Amino acid sequence: MVRVLADDDVAAVLSLSELLPVVESAFVAQGRGAVERPERPHFPVGEGIENGPLGTGLTMPAYVHGDDYYATKLASVHERNAERGLPTVNAQIAVTDAADGLPVAYMAGTRVTNARTGCIGGLAARELAPSGPVRLGVVGAGTQARWQTRAVAAATDLDSVRVYSPSDSRFDCAADLRDEGIDAEAVDSAAAAVSEATVVVTATTSTEPVFDGDDLSPGALVVAVGAYTASMRELDGRTVERAARVFADVPAEAAATGDLPRHEPADLVSLASVFEGEAGRRDDDEVLVVASVGSAVLDAATASHVYDRAVAEGVGEVVDL
Secondary structure, X not given: XXXXXXXXXXXXXXXXXXXXXXXXXXXXXXXXXXEEOOOOOEEEEOOOOXXXXXXXXXXXXXXXXXXXXXXXXXXXXXXXHHHHOOOOEEEEEEEXXXXXXXXXXXXXXXXXXXXXXXXXXXXXXXXXXXXXXXXXXXXXXXXXXXXXXXXXXXHOOEEEEEEEOOOOHHHHXXXXXXXXXXXXXXXXXXXXXXXXXXXXXXXXXXXXXXXXXXXXXXXXXXXXXXXXXXXXXXXXXXXXXXEEEEEEOOHHHHOOOOOOXXXXXXXXXXXXXXXXXXXXXXXXXXXXXXXXXXXXXXXHHHHHHHHHHHHHHOOOEEEOO
């Protein structure tokens, strides 16, 4: 019997405040090597359709040692979807019993992806932001910009948010966040978003730097979540140059993105070491960077959490495959 969870079902059982420690534990397990995380292939899709390729497909399996389930996410990134009024990132997740290999759940995965990615920024801000209330600058105004902001709000004492995007989407993003009780304002430039921020989040699909590193305030934490290939880039060289240390969720993969063209994996500090208490901020004036490419381990941990909550609350439809 398989529990099928639509997006509304996932939303009904998913709480960022409950998910933050789940994601943190998954990071610790990944840092200790207590996970299975095969290489994730990504490939162009839509070749031959409407002047394709139209997007990127990704397959992301993972297992956290000792968990009851493993998960495989099938994801897609279609940048032109914004023009169609559709999400840029879409995903589905299959959850399988680790003991006997039987399928236990199939769920909408886009919210899972968005929530666990948001938690990366939330946890990074909780651990690495300078002391005091957080003034958040967000570059990007899509779905992930909203989730990053929500997670930072769930994890920290969030004072204010400034959102910038070159399109009018920044106004919609700020309005949506205000509707959720977050003090958010749309601003007219990237400099206005980042110049007074204690935490800066970039959540774009850009191939060029999205702000000037000289505009950062002393002590700013920069969390870059958009770039995951060598052709994608959100950070300029000045931002990286100013950073006292660069952290990464997956150092080997983060070093291969356009954000860090001069870094080797050994140059990066594992984000897991922060949660282990082995690394972190040394003073309130140093600029820090967190480069995030995402990890299927976080998807597996989040999907298992969602499944357990759904079973406990009787959410979803149970079908016989």
